Each structure stands twice: as structure tokens, then as C-alpha cells.
Amino acid sequence: MNTKYAGDFPGLAAYPELSDVMRRLAQVFAETAHLIAKGGLEENLAEVAGTNTGGDSQKALDIIADDAFVAALAGSPVKHYASEEKDTVIELNPGGAFGLAIDPLDGSSNIDTNVSIGAIFGIYPAAETPDASFLRPGRDLIASGYAIYGPQCCIVMTFGDGVVKYVLDPDSKAFVEVDPPIGIATDSPEYAINASNYRHWPKPIRAYIDDLIAGSEGPRGRNFNLRWIASLVAETHRILTRGGIFLYPGDNREGYARGRLRLVYECAPIAFLVEAAGGKASDGTNPILDLVPDHLHARTPLVFGGAEKVARVAGYFDLPEEQPSALFGKRGLFRT
Known part of the structure; x- marks a missing residue:
């Protein structure tokens, strides 16, 4: 060089x-x-x-x-x-x-x-x-x-x-x-996920994305915009700059049960940065910063962005598996 x-x-x-x-x-x-x-x-x-x-x-x-x-x-x-x-x-x-x-x-x-x-x-x-x-x-x-x-x-x-x-x-x-960037506190309508893997995602992630796709006619009552760059650094920079949420869930494909992002090299450093900016990062349910890798190249699902947005995703995992996502609007659980 x-x-x-x-x-x-x-x-x-x-x-x-x-x-x-x-x-x-x-x-x-x-x-x-x-x-x-x-x-x-x-x-x-x-x-x-x-x-x-x-x-x-x-x-x-x-x-x-x-x-x-x-x-x-x-x-x-x-x-x-x-x-x-x-x-x-x-x-x-x-x-x-x-x-x-x-x-x-x-x-x-x-x-x-x-x-x-x-x-x-x-x-x-x-x-x-x-x-x-x-x-x-x-x-x-x-x-x-x-x-x-x-x-x-x-x-x-x-x-x-x-x-x-x-x-x-x-x-x-x-x-x-x-x-410094201050966008993570913004109530941005943007979300990032590789939608081509929809059929492989766990039900709570599919339910969450379904409610975003339903837009103003769905339980969220507003329209959302999908973004996907396939570069974690670029996705993080956008979210820190103008808000939103990023999701890389585990899925049912071989080798993807824990996603593809590495806890030591990618997820923990990004989570530490995002939380310092006022956001949150989880594996869908548990804070990334509380996870302990069992080996150097351990992988984990990753969800990060605005604190309320990440908490909302965790709420989908808390609901009974048979409960339709449309009930979120009726119950008022995520109307904030």
C-alpha cells in the first residue's frame, strides 16, 4: 500500500x-x-x-x-x-x-x-x-x-x-x-433486510415484516421503505445518520440457523457503537452486548437501530406462535 x-x-x-x-x-x-x-x-x-x-x-x-x-x-x-x-x-x-x-x-x-x-x-x-x-x-x-x-x-x-x-x-x-451522526433517534420509516429470504425466516420476523409491508392499511398505520445494501458498514452508517432498523435473522437454511454475521468481529462492535448512539441491538430477543461467544468465529442473528424499533421486534417473539400479527393493532401493544 x-x-x-x-x-x-x-x-x-x-x-x-x-x-x-x-x-x-x-x-x-x-x-x-x-x-x-x-x-x-x-x-x-x-x-x-x-x-x-x-x-x-x-x-x-x-x-x-x-x-x-x-x-x-x-x-x-x-x-x-x-x-x-x-x-x-x-x-x-x-x-x-x-x-x-x-x-x-x-x-x-x-x-x-x-x-x-x-x-x-x-x-x-x-x-x-x-x-x-x-x-x-x-x-x-x-x-x-x-x-x-x-x-x-x-x-x-x-x-x-x-x-x-x-x-x-x-x-x-x-x-x-x-x-457526529444523530439520526438513530429519528422515527425513520426505513428498514433493511434481505427480503429474498422471506420464506426461510422464523414466524416472528415474517410477522414483523408483514406488518411493515401492509403499510398505512395495516396495524402500524403508516408506510415504510425497504433498504438493502448488503454491506453492514453502509447499513450502519445510514441508520446512524437518519434512523431506521436493520435485521439479519437466523433462518432455516443449512448453515444459517444463527445468521451469517460474526459476534466478535461484527455484531458486538456495531452493538457497542449503536448503544452509545442511543439505539439498541439484539439477536431478536437478547441484547447483543450480553452474549458470550463460544468460539472466535461464532455467529448470531442481528437486529439493531432505534431502541423502540428493536424492542418492537422482540415483542413479536414474545407473542404466542398462533397469534396473528394483525392483533397487534387491536391490542394496542405497539401503538406508541
């Missing part, structure tokens, strides 16, 4: 070790944005390079980004490095203070379609062993966030209290703090 793009990360002077990690991450974010912006002129970034431990295809840029993070974090305060693209945890610094979980390139299937992609990261206090660093509740996170490579290259993150946003200035090559 082109090291002239050295991402700066202001605002963490009081936390030198965390500041060091974020400067290194920001450098790779900036370099990756530069590589993507060149449109694959030098190499085919969308070329399939193999499969990862979960059986998902790896693109060339998945591997390039992962290698770049490992190189950038050498000598950093990161003790344990856990990547979606690697089978096991790498120990970078035996005396390091942090465990870093990362999806080096989220949404890589969209590389050749010029749709926004990104990276997701979560930072834990380092524990004695790799498993102890990452097989723990997401509430143990001390920071999480994502970089998004789109019309702007942005970092959106939290240290557990509120959300901050940085935009890469293409002139200075530095990340500049700007106003």
Missing part, C-alpha cells in the same frame, strides 16, 4: 496507548481508501483469493487489508489481534494493553460494484490468553467503530459514551473531527 497516506487521529492525547492504536488503524483506513479510489488500476481487488474459516469467499482486498493491519500494528500496544480473515488469534505484543477484533474489509462482495464498503473494529482490554481477550460479553469493549469507504472516507466510533465522527481530508491526508 502507499504509505504517503498516513492517517492522523486527533483528540486522544490523554490516552496515549489508545491514541497510538487509533493512529495506526487510521493510517490503514486512509491507505485502503486510496487503493479503492484508484479503482483497481494496478490489480484486481475483487479477485477471489480463497475462503476464510467460515467458508465465506475472500477477495484480494480482504487479504491486502488484513496484512496491512497486522503490519501497521507491529510494535503497538495491541497484545492480541483477532481477524475475521484468520483462523486463530495472533499475539503481536506480549506486554500489550489491548485485544483488537477486526473485520478488515466488510462488504467485499461489493468491491466491483462501487458500493460503500468498510472495516469494523472493537477494542477490549487485553487478557492473559487469546480466548479470554475475545470470548467475553461485548459490554467489556472499551472502544469500537468502523471506517467506511464511500463518497467520503469516514471513521465513526465510540469510547463508550457518545459517538464521534472523523472525515479524511483528501488535501491534508488527515482525519478531521466533524459533527
Whole structure:
């Protein structure tokens, strides 16, 4: 990668070790944005390079980004490095203070379609062993966030209290703090789900979506708009910016009982960020941040967005299986 793009990360002077990690991450974010912006002129970034431990295809840029993070974090305060693209945890610094979980390139299937992609990261206090660093509740996170490579290259993150946003200035090559997104509190009519899997979903999810589709003539009494980008970073950025809800349920297809999103690398970091922004995240019924993964690449269903919207989904799971969704309107259970 082109090291002239050295991402700066202001605002963490009081936390030198965390500041060091974020400067290194920001450098790779900036370099990756530069590589993507060149449109694959030098190499085919969308070329399939193999499969990862979960059986998902790896693109060339998945591997390039992962290698770049490992190189950038050498000598950093990161003790344990856990990547979606690697089978096991790498120990970078035996005396390091942090465990870093990362999806080096989220949404890589969209590389050749010029749709926004990104990276997701979560930072834990380092524990004695790799498993102890990452097989723990997401509430143990001390920071999480994502970089998004789109019309702007942005970092959106939290240290557990509120959300901050940085935009890469293409002139200075530095990340500049700007106003944070505040849209998650908006009563947005947008929802995101892969509707092609409708027939495979559990009944509560189908009932919830049926009521949205019924619009102003259904029990919700209003019209809704479906959005689906198939990039978790892009979906999160939209919801943080203008509200709504995202659903990736488990379903009855082989290998999809727990969905396809990974708890350690994707769901816990996103949940930590969303809750810091005033929203909620669950697996449909249980808070994501309370879940403890039983292995590094454990998967979980994911529902996140506005707090009331996520609670509403949980309500569909609470109802008797035989109860028609239309009764929601008659009972007034979700009329708020």
C-alpha cells in the first residue's frame, strides 16, 4: 500500500496507548481508501483469493487489508489481534494493553460494484490468553467503530459514551473531527433486510415484516421503505445518520440457523457503537452486548437501530406462535 497516506487521529492525547492504536488503524483506513479510489488500476481487488474459516469467499482486498493491519500494528500496544480473515488469534505484543477484533474489509462482495464498503473494529482490554481477550460479553469493549469507504472516507466510533465522527481530508491526508451522526433517534420509516429470504425466516420476523409491508392499511398505520445494501458498514452508517432498523435473522437454511454475521468481529462492535448512539441491538430477543461467544468465529442473528424499533421486534417473539400479527393493532401493544 502507499504509505504517503498516513492517517492522523486527533483528540486522544490523554490516552496515549489508545491514541497510538487509533493512529495506526487510521493510517490503514486512509491507505485502503486510496487503493479503492484508484479503482483497481494496478490489480484486481475483487479477485477471489480463497475462503476464510467460515467458508465465506475472500477477495484480494480482504487479504491486502488484513496484512496491512497486522503490519501497521507491529510494535503497538495491541497484545492480541483477532481477524475475521484468520483462523486463530495472533499475539503481536506480549506486554500489550489491548485485544483488537477486526473485520478488515466488510462488504467485499461489493468491491466491483462501487458500493460503500468498510472495516469494523472493537477494542477490549487485553487478557492473559487469546480466548479470554475475545470470548467475553461485548459490554467489556472499551472502544469500537468502523471506517467506511464511500463518497467520503469516514471513521465513526465510540469510547463508550457518545459517538464521534472523523472525515479524511483528501488535501491534508488527515482525519478531521466533524459533527457526529444523530439520526438513530429519528422515527425513520426505513428498514433493511434481505427480503429474498422471506420464506426461510422464523414466524416472528415474517410477522414483523408483514406488518411493515401492509403499510398505512395495516396495524402500524403508516408506510415504510425497504433498504438493502448488503454491506453492514453502509447499513450502519445510514441508520446512524437518519434512523431506521436493520435485521439479519437466523433462518432455516443449512448453515444459517444463527445468521451469517460474526459476534466478535461484527455484531458486538456495531452493538457497542449503536448503544452509545442511543439505539439498541439484539439477536431478536437478547441484547447483543450480553452474549458470550463460544468460539472466535461464532455467529448470531442481528437486529439493531432505534431502541423502540428493536424492542418492537422482540415483542413479536414474545407473542404466542398462533397469534396473528394483525392483533397487534387491536391490542394496542405497539401503538406508541
